[in-house]
Amino acid sequence: MQQLKERIVKEGKVLPGNIIKVDGFLNHRVDTLLMRDIADEFAKHFDISKITLVLTAEASGIALATVCAERYGVPMVFAKKAKSDNIEGGLFRSDIFSYTYKRQVTQLVSKEWLHKEDKVLIVDDFLANGEALRGLVEIVEQAGAELVGIGVAVEKGFQGGGDRLRQAGYDLKSLAVIERADANGIVFRDDE
Amino acid sequence: MQQLKERIVKEGKVLPGNIIKVDGFLNHRVDTLLMRDIADEFAKHFDISKITLVLTAEASGIALATVCAERYGVPMVFAKKAKSDNIEGGLFRSDIFSYTYKRQVTQLVSKEWLHKEDKVLIVDDFLANGEALRGLVEIVEQAGAELVGIGVAVEKGFQGGGDRLRQAGYDLKSLAVIERADANGIVFRDDE
Numbered sequence: 001m002q003q004l005k006e007r008i009v010k011e012g013k014v015l016p017g018n019i020i021k022v023d024g025f026l027n028h029r030v031d032t033l034l035m036r037d038i039a040d041e042f043a044k045h046f047d048i049s050k051i052t053l054v055l056t057a058e059a060s061g062i063a064l065a066t067v068c069a070e071r072y073g074v075p076m077v078f079a080k081k082a083k084s085d086n087i088e089g090g091l092f093r094s095d096i097f098s099y100t101y102k103r104q105v106t107q108l109v110s111k112e113w114l115h116k117e118d119k120v121l122i123v124d125d126f127l128a129n130g131e132a133l134r135g136l137v138e139i140v141e142q143a144g145a146e147l148v149g150i151g152v153a154v155e156k157g158f159q160g161g162g163d164r165l166r167q168a169g170y171d172l173k174s175l176a177v178i179e180r181a182d183a184n185g186i187v188f189r190d191d192e
Numbered sequence: 193m194q195q196l197k198e199r200i201v202k203e204g205k206v207l208p209g210n211i212i213k214v215d216g217f218l219n220h221r222v223d224t225l226l227m228r229d230i231a232d233e234f235a236k237h238f239d240i241s242k243i244t245l246v247l248t249a250e251a252s253g254i255a256l257a258t259v260c261a262e263r264y265g266v267p268m269v270f271a272k273k274a275k276s277d278n279i280e281g282g283l284f285r286s287d288i289f290s291y292t293y294k295r296q297v298t299q300l301v302s303k304e305w306l307h308k309e310d311k312v313l314i315v316d317d318f319l320a321n322g323e324a325l326r327g328l329v330e331i332v333e334q335a336g337a338e339l340v341g342i343g344v345a346v347e348k349g350f351q352g353g354g355d356r357l358r359q360a361g362y363d364l365k366s367l368a369v370i371e372r373a374d375a376n377g378i379v380f381r382d383d384e
Contacts, residue, residue: 028270058251059251063254066227076224078222112221
């Protein structure tokens with residue numbers, strides 16, 4: 001997606017440790033009109049007409065997933081990180097390793113809000129090692145629901161998480177795949 | 193807002209300890225079309241035309257704030273809870289007590305994304321003790337920005353957080369104020 005790549009080049013910052021900051025439009029300050037364009041771009045790739053639910057992980061995936069769900073006319077469910085006392089009852093859960101927080105976290109989705117009849121599009125803003133997405137896929141599979149696909153805005157291709165999901169057979173569409181990011185600039189994987 | 197009150201009565205659950213669960217449409221599974229109607233309801237109360245930014249707190253405020261910002265054509269910024277290594281540089285911060293997690297948490301907003309020229313609408317899904325909102329107000333004031341108002345979907349009126357903000361002179365609009373919630377049902381504060 002050309003518009004997204006241009007924003008990454010123009011506004012993204014490359015920090016030591018392969019950290020690519022896009023917090024001016026994606027995950028701290030959120031450009032809601034860009035989110036709308038990203039949602040419409042996913043709709044070109046996935047069969048949106050069959051989706052009953054958009055699933056994401058808190059916190060930074062929620063903004064994009066909400067705009068997608070609103071434009072597709074379906075609800076959005078976000079997996080909660082295990083820490084709140086306010087989640088009760090039957091839960092789907094997946095344990096993932098968070099590279100951001102450098103510890104294991106548990107993702108939870110109430111069985112009340114995800115059913116085997118659901119056709120799910122997983123959406124996230126960022127994909128690096130792919131742990132959050134792997135956990136979401138696991139939750140969809142626990143529910144016996146159908147995973148229609150995985151839509152991601154920005155993928156760090158060189159960290160391998162996306163390719164592992166593709167090799168496992170999931171329909172993963174990332175709108176900007178960064179192959180290299182260093183002092184010399186940002187290089188994207190060629191679009192097919 | 194009649195539609196919201198009806199959803200609370202129909203789908204809300206009252207748990208021991210004055211916990212009111214509305215996670216079927218507001219803060220776990222999110223009814224994105226209801227969020228749209230809530231955003232339009234806020235637009236009747238606040239002068240949306242002057243707003244440059246919608247501000248909220250992670251995580252459950254993000255969905256509603258995003259829909260509001262998208263419909264008003266402005267960016268959405270969410271305050272992060274202090275835990276991530278990926279936030280750098282100058283920060284506005286407020287320390288609040290989280291009744292959900294029963295500990296102090298720090299809310300952070302990068303100085304890059306909130307400026308004294310901004311005219312801010314704070315949006316949140318839920319207001320009980322009002323700590324998260326108090327912290328957001330503090331952050332807006334640290335930035336020297338103009339606070340246009342505070343829009344909340346569901347307020348637990350009996351916990352006093354909303355009235356404290358009103359008494360302090362802030363323009364707080366809650367679309368459903370719950371005055372009592374127990375085995376006998378849910379009672380709302382009369383609309384003006």
